[in-house]
Amino acid sequence: MVFIDRLLATLVHLRHGATHDVLACWFGVDRSTITRAIGEVRPLLAERGCTVAPDVRLRTLAEVIDHLGASGQTGIIDGTEVRVRRPAAGRKDREKFISGKNKQNAVKSMVVTDAVGRLLFCSPAVPASCADITHARKLGLVGLLADGPAVEILADAGYQGLGAQTGGRVVTPPHRKFKKNPPEWYEEMYERQRKAHSSRRIRVEHGIGHLKNWRALARHHGCREHMSDIIQAVAGLLSHQQAATMAGGTRT
Secondary structure, eight states, X not given: OOHHHHHHHHHHHHHHOOOHHHHHHHHTSOHHHHHHHHHHHHXXXXXXXXXXXXXXXXXXXXXXXXXXXXXXXXXXXXXXXXXXXXXXXXXTTGGGGBOTTTOSBEEEEEEEEETTOOEEEEOOOEEXXXXXXXXXXXXXXXXXXXXXXXXXXXXXXXGTTHHHHTTTOEEOOOOOSOSSSOOHHHHHHHHHHXXXXXXXXXXXXXXXXXXXXXXXXXXXXXXXXXXXXXXXXXXXXXHHHHHHHHHHHHHO
């Protein structure tokens, strides 16, 4: 297969979830040829990073923090899960893929968008049993924010605790001070603050929703080992589309 056909097969597989057998019939080749082609092209797409301008791509979390600091933008983070096949019986790591939230076998990625929901970064996949805040720490977010530019990062309650470690740069929903019988004035104030925060960070949910429109991320039936490349490849392709759309809107 020439490179353009290998690229097209990979794009169709990621976007529409077409199986290797179907693609083999379409291109008139053997199934193993399609499998090899996708295996070669998918890592190349993952390495491209997220496009924020025609000549600017962000490949690491450090580059994202620097970009947000230089542009004065607010970032939004959230974790997203993709269901995967359960490991075979008897494997010692069988339980680590079970999500504490959904009680299903899944992998997790941390997504970063800007204030309007444009994708800036998707982390490599980790087992879903890893908590959001633990994943963020392992990615080095605390050190990047503490030692880097002054950047505001919005996050949900799963990241509470990072604010104190980053000098207030990670902003999470307010803590509820009264667990029982709160005063009426406090309940109104708490709900107002919580909704104001939620309305600011809802854009990351929209970004994740666009990711999940790609069938490869709706539910993955293949090897879990490929999930990091799949997530980052889709993020790169989607961010390129978003950047092209915004550039076209600016010209018009």
